[in-house]
Amino acid sequence: xxxxxxxxxxxxxxxxxxxxRSDQDHASKWEFPGGKVEPGExxxxxxxxxxxxxxxxxxxxxxxxxxxxxxxxGKEPIELIFYWVETYDGALNDEFFAETxxxxxxxxxxxxxxxxxxxxxxxxxxxxxG
Numbered sequence: 001x002x003x004x005x006x007x008x009x010x011x012x013x014x015x016x017x018x019x020x021r022s023d024q025d026h027a028s029k030w031e032f033p034g035g036k037v038e039p040g041e042x043x044x045x046x047x048x049x050x051x052x053x054x055x056x057x058x059x060x061x062x063x064x065x066x067x068x069x070x071x072x073x074g075k076e077p078i079e080l081i082f083y084w085v086e087t088y089d090g091a092l093n094d095e096f097f098a099e100t101x102x103x104x105x106x107x108x109x110x111x112x113x114x115x116x117x118x119x120x121x122x123x124x125x126x127x128x129x130g
Contacts, residue, residue, distance in 0.1 A: 001069075003079045005047040006034030006117070008065055009088065010129055014102035017111055018054075021098045028098065030111040032082065032120070043081050051085070056093035062086040066123065070116040082120050105129060 009016040017030050035050035037043050044061050051059045062084035071077040094100040103111065105124045113121050 001077060001079050003037040003043055003046075003081065004034065004116075005037055005043050005050065005081045005083065006032035006120075007047055007051055007059065007061070007083055007085045008032060008120075008124075009059075009085045011102055013129055014104055015108065015124060015129070016092075017101055017103050017108065017113075018094070018097040019099040019111075026114055028112070030113045031117055033097075044083065047083055051088070054096040055090075057088040057090040059088040060086045066120055068119060070119075072115065078116070080116055080120075 016033065018033050019030050020026055020028060022028060033051055033054050034047055035054070037046040041049075047061060048059055051057050065082040065084055067079065067081045069077045069079055092100065105128070107125075108121045109125045111121075
C-alpha cells in the first residue's frame with residue numbers, strides 16, 4: 001500500500017495550507033505539505049525529505065497526529081499519516097505550490113481541500129491548537 005505523509009506546521013495559532021498548481025493531479029486543491037514515502041523509507045524521514053524538497057526547510061517532527069486509510073475513486077487505497085512539525089529552519093519557499101497561506105484551524109473548512117485530508121481538516125477545526 002502506498003503511504004503518504006503530511007506535515008502540520010503551526011505559527012501564531014495558524015496552520016500552513018498549500019494549494020496545488022494547475023498542472024498537478026487534483027489541481028487547485030488545498031493540502032498540507034508532504035508526499036509519498038519511497039520504498040524502504042521511514043515515514044518520518046520521508047516527510048522531512050518532502051518538506052525540504054517542497055518548502056526548502058529543515059524540519060524537526062513532533063508526534064503523529066492522525067493515521068488512516070483513504071481510497072480515491074477508482075484507485076487503490078493509500079495510508080495517510082499526519083505529523084506535527086515542532087520546529088523548522090529556513091524561510092518557507094512556496095514555489096512548489098500555486099499558493100500557501102496560514103489559516104486559523106476553523107478556517108480550514110472553507111478551503112477546497114483534497115478529499116483525503118477532510119478527516120484531518122474536520123478534526124483540526126473542531127479543537128483549539130496546543
